[in-house]
Every structure is written in C-alpha cells, then in structure tokens.
Amino acid sequence: MPSWVGFLLCVAVFGGIQVDSYCDVKGKNVAIEGKASQSSLYHKLGMAQGAIDGNREGVYKLGSCILTRNEFSPWWRLDFHEPRKVGAVVLVNRKDCCWERLMGAEVRVGNSPDNKNPVCGTVSEVEPGLVTTFCCEGMEGRYVSVVIPGRDELLNLCEVEVYTEGKKKACW
Template structure:
C-alpha cells in the first residue's frame, strides 16, 4: 500500500509543471551573453558582439561612434554571431534586424541555429530586407546562432529572441519522484527469491 501511495504521489507531482505559456513572452536575448567568430579590426570598440542585444534596432553603424549599436565581424567564410540565453527557453519568435545605412546585401544568405540544429535558412533572391522574423519556432533551446552561408562581413542591428523560461518541475515534485523511485527499488528487492 505504501508503494502505491508513493508512486501515485510522484506521478501527481510530475503533472504539476509550471507551463511556459502562462508567462508572458519577452525578449530573452537582452539578458544573454553574445559572442561572434571575429571582430572587425578597423573599429573593434564599435564592433562588439553584445551590440546586437542592446535593445536598439537602429541599423546605422558608425566607426566614429563608440556607443555604436551594431556588431561587426571581420571578412570571413561562415562568419557567425550567437547569444547564449543563460537558460533553456521555450522560443516563440526570433527577429533579426539588418544594417540599414549601407551594405544591406551582406545579410542575404544566412542560417539560424538553435543549440546547433538548423531552424531557418534564408537566401533572398529579391534582395535583403531590414528585418527577418522566424515565427512560431516552438522549440526549446539556449543558444541562438546567426551564420552566413558564404564569405562576407556579418553585422546585425539587433537579434530578439521572444519566449519564456522553459517549464521545470517544482522542487517538491522532484523529491517525491525520487522517493517513489526509491520505494520502487525497495519493493523490487523484497520480491526477489
């Protein structure tokens, strides 16, 4: 009887997850940590990876502005930029803002990855646009990467990752589940001849 009670309590506890949909979707990238494959050598202070997660979607890059709001890599094959969101996020949408003052064609043939898995590829035959949206992603992950599929500079005005912290079991549920599994092991031991 104790065994059935423990298993029932553990199973009930597992069902009490906090649903991610109950929380509002916010731009999780704002609190993430950005990195990139290289930094443009002409103005490294104005080219940092974290400029693409500063909340500013302005697409104007300037070497004369140390508080520039775009990242900028060197000229290389498969240049990339990524953000580690710091936790597993149930991702709804990803919005990528392009540079707009010049060179918009550089962000024309690129891919988007979530934890190393391809979730979107773009090769705009009609030319680049100021922003792209990857809607209804419906996946959970921690690292979002934007990567060129050819050789060029990569610069992004902003990358927004909208979603919520993924559901995790309440601490009590984990304890009860562990207790139930331990009870299962004890019952199995008693039944051995």
C-alpha cells in the first residue's frame, strides 16, 4: 500500500493525524478470569465486578459501570491471583454523564497490591463512551489497576478489558 493511503487511513480512523502508533489487539478478553475490587462504593449499582461483565454499556443506571465515592486517588483493581502477561488494556468511559472524571487516570500493571505498579498508559482524552486502548506490550503482573492519582475524584468506568496480546503498530 502506498504511504499516502496509510496516512489517509490513519486520518479516517483517528479523525486527525496520529504520529505515534495505535494498538493491534488480539486474542480474547481475559479480565473475567480475575477478581475485581475498588477503593470504595458509591452505590450498589457501581460494584467492581460491573467493569468486567463483558458489557460495554455506558449508562450507569443500567448497572454495568463502577463508581467509587469522592476520595483522594480512587482506584479499581483486577487481581489475577498470579502474574499474567498483559498485551493491552481497553477502558470504556461512561457516556451518560461525568466522563471527564477519567481524565488523567493511569492504567498500571504489576505485582504490588498497592497500585504503585508501572504505568502502561494514562488517559489523555475523554468523551462520552470513549473506548481507549492502551498497548502494554507484554508487561507482566498479578494486578491491573486504574487509578486517578493525586486528586479528589469519583472514579467511574463502564468496562475494562485485558488482552494477553497487544502490539503497537505505526500509523503509516
């Protein structure tokens, strides 16, 4: 394929010029194999397991999103009970309101239960229902967590998917 075709494809897919890369995700979502927990619970509709129920629905009242209380550095965590290879992590943001809360959230992968594991990626764009893929390229860890570091906030997510295979691909 000529390079200009690849460039146009990137513009079409990303809605603008994407200079760095995107993540090619393969395999099945293994998140359901772990146990989810979170720093607090705002309401019974927002329980931790809602983020790994296989449902990308972004409306909180339909019961498939998580929601913590307003607190300093809220977190959601997935425990695989043993180290796993993590190729990619996909986050689905809430779409009915409050999607801006996820700005700056970090996806972390590692073996420490304190959420201070290495960062796979940081949320740098938020929109209603936005699906964001982070390429972790084989990071290993027992835990995959989403943390909003250093501020008082409520954390809401509507799905977290974890894939064992994910590789960065240049946009052109």
